[in-house]
Amino acid sequence: MDNKDKDLIWEEVSTEHIVQDEWIDFRRHAFRFPDGNIFEPYYTYSRRDYVVIVASDVDGRYLCVKQFRQGIREVTTEFPAGGIEKKDGKQSGSSEDDALAAAKRELEEETGYVSDEWTHLITIPSNATIADNLAYIYVARNCRKVSGQNLDAMEFLNVEKYDASEIEEMIQNGGFKQAMHVMAWLMSLRRK
DSSP: OOGGGGGGOOEEEEEEEEEESSSOEEEEEEEEOTTSOEEEEEEEEEOOOEEEEEEEETTSOEEEEEEEETTTTEEEEEOOEEEOOOTTOOSSOOOHHHHHHHHHHHHHHHHSEEOSEEEEEEEEESOTTTBOOEEEEEEEEEEEEOSOOOOOTTOOEEEEEEOHHHHHHHHHTTOOOOHHHHHHHHHHHHTO
């Protein structure tokens, strides 16, 4: 951190864990601002780090999943994605090895496809304003079908294949509604 940035840091005065379970750690804080004023309540949360996979098959078609998203109460089209399961029980701070293993697992579980050609694009905070979890973004090329889906009890999704122009059209028309997935798409285009 640059020395001139140190005068921007908020000092944590207190923290209360409102909900803390295997899915989320939702917290209420009091912070002292750089000018000395205390602000509260400020809410933050921890969720699992997760992966997003821009996956294409041997024909160059992109593997997407359609599923219901509770936040917007709609069925969305997006890339395969999922949480990183960690042995230490922590939700964030995953290793690159954990992330790649999760990406491979999620791609196969959600779509039945596997790949031998993986590229890590970026690891980035999911929502730096209020959350501390990270999104690990991958590209998987020349995916081939090896099985059916193997979904978790909470997953209900369909696999669809699209060419690049169809994904571009969905993004432009508001039909691809996951911000991290749109970012993953745009970054994958830069890496071709």
